[in-house]
Amino acid sequence: MALIGDRFSRILAAKAPSGKTLYYPLAAPQNEVYNPGRPACYDTKDLPMRTQESYWETIAELEKATTKKDQSDITRRTGVSRLPLCAASPAFLHPTFFPIDPFHLFYENCTAFLWDTMTAPKDSQDQIHFSKSAQMGALIPLAMETLPPSFCGPVRDVHLKRNSQFKIYEWMAVLHWYFIPIAIELALNSIVLSTFAQFVEIIDFAMTIKPRSEKDLEYLHDLITQFLTNYERLFVANDPAKLHHARLCIFQLIHVPIHIQWNGSIRLGSQATVERAIGEAAHKIRSKKAPFSNLESIIYRRELFKILILYYPDLLPASFKSSPKNSSKPMQAHRIAWTKLAADSTLSTDLDLLSLYIGLDIRQKSTKTTVLRWGKFRLPNGNVLQSSLSKEGMANGNLIFGHAWAFYTISTDSTSPPRTLAIYTPLISVTTTSRIPRGKWAVGQLAVVEVAKIRSLVGIWTGVNTKGVYILRKHPGLDYLATDERGVEAGDLVEDEDQDEN
Template identity: 45%
Template sequence: MLGSAKLSRLGGHIAFLGDRFSLVQAARASIEKKAKALYYPVEPPNNEKYNPTRPPKYNLKDLPRRSQAHYWKVIELLNLAKTKTARATISRDSGIVALPACAASPAFLHPSYFPLDPFHLFYENITPFLWDLWTVDSTPGESVHVPSPKIARFGVLVAEAMRTLPPAFCGPVRNPHLKRQSQYKAYEWMALFHWYILPIGLELEFPPALLRNFSYLVEAVEIAMTVQSHSISDLQSLEDLIVDFLLQYEHLYVGDDPEKVQRCRLCIFQLIHVPIHIMWYGSIRLSSQATVERSIGEVGRKITSRKEPFAHLSNIIVEQEIIRVLSLYYPELTHKGATTTNTTRSDTRQKIRISKSENLSEELAHHLSAIFRDPFITWLTHLGQGRNSEGKTSGTLQPTNQHKQMFGEVISFYAITNADNETVEVAVYRPLVDVCQPLKTVIQGRWPSASAKVKIAAVEVESICTVVGIWAAPQSENIYILRKHPGLLMLTPLERGIQEDTERDEMDD
């Protein structure tokens, strides 16, 4: 946010109109003379005393938006100002400091020219801020405070949960209770945000209102970050979801205490602009600064010419584009194609007739034979546990059929040949039962009990949708599904904490 304020020549969060997309006035959390207006509540308590010049309430669905005409009017006033004091007053009141160099672009249009950065907003601003609110910036007895023993236990469970998270998702996620101040990485905040806060919070009995409110935020972010088409009604539904989150957030975190307005930071308020960003640009991932920062870092390290650094930079950019175009014409030239082509895996198949030695139940045989037109299965080729014929690692898989979505844990892969010499690969799995959603985005279930009629089932490998992870609650029999969240697609394998060997296996998959 600080970097974008310098680039756009806007006042940023310290201005009275710090939100660069609307004309919503900032609020104060204190009546002291030196107190600054830095916060953005919707309906702050005791507003007439703390913020007498501010409207008592804003309608989140009808905010006063900035416009191109208003922007140029302020720029004209800045140009006409004769003293530094006058310019400073205009800048403070308008949130506009000066005309940026970007205004020379024919594409410049205020305020959409400087979009939100989802990478930093969602994962490096909001998530750490909420974590600190729950742990150190709230007091015992508040409805949003999580006691230290529960936070310590939460950290231990997160570190232990790595055993059932597919290594292709991301690297190890450290204990946030111990490592919060040790350069906790973006992918680790992503893992807490999408995978662990809600399931582990349910099991450790975090405040229910806190978890319910947070689940609204998680669902809104997942919708916004997923690359998909959005109709006007979809965006209205997303806006309704964010409005519900913001109103609940203010009721929960601020309540009737005007000094807790400081919890309504600009990063929280700017969530309301996510739907209109999708309308402007499409996927909000397109405005991520992670890609820009990565490119700057990669190119910066390659520039070696001190005499002509910009000419060298141009050559590097042209070279990268040529390589990219060539890879589109000849995919085998890419690292992924070369790895897939050169990688060979040993075929460990062994043919085993269906017999009592395999200890297959009649029910399982029925599931397997139902795949074929002929119910009689002649041969069963065992492809090994946890891997199919292509050597792809398996964990908990999400099979799909025509009727409903199912989840299960793969036991083994098989290739089956029937009497007509038709062969198909099948995954034998343990299905997840009693599946429910206790909170938004949370999928909870259990493994079949010892007395269950169906303990294992089979599904064609082709019908498996994707690999997912699980988290098994140690104090209960609950199993939680961890799906690969869309935020990971913004990061390279190295930025996700994945080592080279794991990266190669992921590319093979």
Template identity: 25%
Template sequence: MGWTEDELEELWRLTHLSDLIDALSYINILRSASLDDQYSRMLSDETRYRLKHPLHEPEDLGDPDIQLCMELFFSNISESAYKSVCNAIKRRHPNTEVYSPYVIKRKVEELSGVEPLRSDMCLNTCMAFTGHNAELTACIRCHEPRYDAKRSRVAKKNIPQQTFVTLPIGPQLQALYRNPRQAQRMRYRETKTNRVFHRINIEGRQIDVYEDIFDGDQYIQAVRDGRIRPGDPVLMFSIDGAQLYECKQSDCWIYIWVVFDHAPDARYKKKYVLPGAVIPGPRKPKNLDSFLFPGFHHLAAIQRDGLGIWDASTDVEYTSHPFFFIGTADGPGMALLCGLAGHHGRKGCRLLCGFPGRHTQRSGHYYPAIYRPNFRSNVQGSMHDDFDINNLPPAGSDDYHANVERLSRCRTVGEYEEMRKETGITKPSIFIGFADNRVLRVPFCFGSDCMHVWSFNVGDEMVPLWMGTFASKGGDDPTQWPWAVLIDKDAWTRHGALVADATPFLPNSFDKPPRNIAERMHSGYKAWEWILYLYYICPALLLGVLPEPYFSHFCRLVRSVRILGQYKITREQLEDARTNLLRFVDDFEKLYVNSRPERLHFVRPWLHTLTHLVGETENKGPPICSSQWTMERMIGSLGREIRSQSSPYANLSQRATLRCQMNALSVMYDFLDQDTPQDTIPKGAIIPCAGYVLLPKRDSTPTPVGQVEGQAIYLGMRERNIPVAQRPRVLKWSRLRLPNGQVARSLWKESMMTRRTRMSRNVKIQINRSIRFAEVYYYFQAGDNKTFALVSLYGTPNEQIYQQSLGTVIACPYRGNADLRVIEITDIKSVVAMVLHKFPTYDVPLFYMIERPGLDIALLTGDGDVLADSDVDSM
């Protein structure tokens, strides 16, 4: 006999009430976690002893044969390839001892100290049999048996149907200090913290530039309170679904740890990102706390008991207490981590500001609308007054802990339902299981997820609105939407072609270029493609296409995201972003919704999230420092290492485990370190000045140059009092590596390439505090081995386009030989894209400039010059 609808609804409610009880149970265990309790005994006695009494000097491998095999093993080749190479070595050098992959794996685990924890889980990914659920023999949700009956009978012991792997963070953190050079790197946070407090306490200055989490109010306060101390690693937790195969939904979950003690140029590299767990799919975990428990219990235990650290750079052993700074995930993932109502709940804000949503009649979905729609009748729960966009409640306005206490006292389903709706909390977050002095207070430990918001969330709404394909209700005709400028199929096709046409102009340092969105939007368009498309290409393509006031409205978002996407944000820029973001959110409702109830669903949660981003920057530093980009790259990196298509989950777990162990050993043993030292340069290159490297190819001998080029070089050298012939001969160099890591090529080099290439010869330069854009012809040396570049300056940016786009489109005419200049290579600040485009109403095609996201952005002054933001602030 089947379930009736009423019975199913009641069962759903009872399940959610049991989730509350389950969450409280996990939290209570975490609060008393210890390295000596029953849950820590999943680790071997030796590993638990090492956590309190760290090994000092790494074991001397001695035997060169095992070093050879480990180096070979670390080259990331398959086991069959490893065996083939070992056999070849054995044939050539019979006296060489080669070791099997099994022996090397055991040696790697022994030396690294990283011991994986394997836990049983439901075959349908409902829950893991951990914590207080460790003794269950069947899933409490789907009732799937825990053990495989057939295999268990054969083996005469319980064989789980599915398991997942957790990689404890303690041994991985200890490894980061067991090499003098690496231990020194781990003091970056301490150095930066001292500088911040010197500026605040000694110089009496407030934070005027946000460069890292250390400039955020929450970190500064935690240090003042003594919750973060020197030697305590500061951690970020990040979790996301992983799509192992293209054109499939996320079919497993991975979480990682990022260590903020490393400098930004190191902490996000895969060598220093610490894998935490791999949770097999194919379904999304229903009880995420149960899967997080092994790793979180381990962290809570070393926070409580202390983690033994031996600092190889000072030969000092001490006890540290890692600090949980922030946890990030995408929207659905954050709902599970936070224990809050879904994004369509009445109070759906992940930062617990208490902002109440609104809904239409006969709909249980709430939307974070600032203005009350013109309802025809009273809609209970949606009739509250309009909000002032400049006085929205800040993050943490609701008393989270008091509300959790009220929720935990619920004893009936009715009480629970009423309290859940009132507070927006479905269950307490597992984060409150950590000791109060070892974690940022909820909700400040929750991330704002700028990556998903800026890319997928914005793109999934704004583009369908322009296309006229966004869901319409109540007779609202999309063909009458004034903003639906891409509703015509031919217009959409042309728009997509223009996006694809930009690819040759985008340097390789810009990573993956956006594909033709008209063809690829629904087939795996990546977050990075969305960023480049929405915030760097769209403003130019929509100028003259998207009518006012919709175009300038969109440009407010573009301007703000470019600012908040930098690694360095000034106080003035932050205020600029605040003004434009709030104006964007406010005007969105006025322009697109216009108080019409049938358009209330236009007000998606990401719009409300935008109102918190500036405050989150003040609290936790630039959003990009604690974003999901690191998680995105880790998923791609591990996914590429999968060797077995028949058992991808098991293989992915093995690769993650091996990644942890190899990372640990690579920081302990210099001979396994695959990183190229910063002071090494390719063969044939030279370092003309600090941070800049001239790279081959180059001419073998000086050659004469054309008349126009020669005249420009002659005048440039005469200005610098360097003697040179009127028709000079120069030794041309083709490429220049900049201090930011970008490689600027030259017209001389790229014109010789036969295959299609992406231009990397356009640069942003600074001359006498003014920023200009130029095309590099080539590099050369003159005088006392000083290095110069011959460049063609682009013309003055079009002021009208700049003003129309609120400063988001800088479009310049190309001048070629008409304006050649000689500049010093130190004048070159970054590689940029100059994309050819025919703007409507302009007769001559112009080149619009795109800077790589994350780098300092350029702004125009009123007289047509361009100034770098840092220059504007210092004037």
């Protein structure tokens, strides 16, 4: 096992009192006893990074080695085992050529490891930081009832199914939506919770597609350093016997800012895109005698087609052109029975609110007003609003969350465009705990909002103890997964056709 196992830096691994496994803390407990020669503490702003020059020097050493033992010693000392085939590429540059895969590192490695660290002690000396993991696991499948089905597929009980091929999108759901709200309700230790919230903020920051300045990346670097320090204080606790909690996957978070600087986005390192492209190409290969020549022809034709489309856009088949589906429109029409309105009916209340909002009594027959009622509304981004919405406040720019009850299209005359409005119940007393908005419904209170001001569809979860309503926003990582990779059934993405209700 290599003493330098990190692909991007040359920090020395640390040995535990027992066993040959190596770990990667910033500061190893009793370092002078178990790891003489290793710095007492690494400065995250001055890590010894790998370089192209040192890499080729190591390759030269490996080529000069005359025995397997010599090669093994070099590999153990440097972490470099051989020259990869891709080094023949003119683009090969070490260590930037092999980027971090965010989906595997963030979710399948770090999130899964953090869950195990907090809930499943490796031995009797480990402190169980979250003893209510069974309760949390049972609550997660129930919470799916108030999550929009277009977000992702069903999320299983993480306590029972953690070792049953728990999928990436399920770890995403645990990390971004459910762990913090449920942990708050189940009274998880506040220090552990705040440390986990730092980890969530790191992933949110890294996965969001947004231009980042040097100041932004410096903030992210400081946040990761703070998280690593707090993590080691909690789970290693200056005890050499707990060094197994300092896994390489946790340490590699420190390289996320530099990867964003190198590539513009950490998401470009995803293996999922490459694996998907390889799979699609493999399915098109028909030649058994010369599969690689066949693959070369497939790739050439595909790239040629892309170039032709740039010059002649009209050649693009109609099925590939942008669809008008992403235009906003109301859906699922409901007929308004004007002759049967009761003074205290829900519909009558809605009409009163709408009249007050637009400054015109829309129930007066003398006005040339057309009112249509709808059950759903599709936003320009493709999301369909059914029961939950968020809108941007006009006064202070803060987000206001609400539960939509109905949508109305009102035309006051033939010369003005119709106005589409929503009747909703606002979420009030909204506070933010560990970066998760939480509030309560304004029972009995209704308000009106222009649908054009609605920003996005959100999910909710109601706390089992506080009864607070937690807002679950669709996180950016989901958009990078194919439909089947996030467990969404085809029917969940098919928009409902407009239907008249008699």
